[in-house]
Amino acid sequence: MPRRSSKFYMDDIEEAQVCFTKSQVTATWSAKDKPRLSILQVAEKAGLEPAFGCRSAICGSCEVKLLKGQVYGPEGDYPQGILICHSYPATREIEIEL
Numbered sequence: 219m220p221r222r223s224s225k226f227y228m229d230d231i232e233e234a235q236v237c238f239t240k241s242q243v244t245a246t247w248s249a250k251d252k253p254r255l256s257i258l259q260v261a262e263k264a265g266l267e268p269a270f271g272c273r274s275a276i277c278g279s280c281e282v283k284l285l286k287g288q289v290y291g292p293e294g295d296y297p298q299g300i301l302i303c304h305s306y307p308a309t310r311e312i313e314i315e316l
């Protein structure tokens with residue numbers, strides 16, 4: 219089951235394929251990018267326009283469903299969802315319902 223976790227460290231992987239399923243867009247996330255890009259920033263870089271508000275994991279407006287893989291990010295009461303403004307891939311493949 220996909221999940222978010224704080225048990226992973228962002229240095230666990232160097233690169234990940236991020237598939238945005240509704241948009242049918244796949245983008246590459248790289249740990250080498252400085253500053254390191256959140257999944258929200260990866261989506262924007264790929265030309266998508268996800269909803270967002272605070273970009274600080276406070277408002278919840280960027281919450282989307284994680285369909286596959288795991289991410290490093292804030293834990294909280296987001297059933298099946300993740301806050302992509304502060305989430306980073308923890309597995310080499312992830313799928314996001316976006």
Ligand code: FES
Pocket residue numbers: 269270271272273274275276277278279280281301302303304
């Ligand atoms: S943009 Fe507010 S929680 Fe992500």
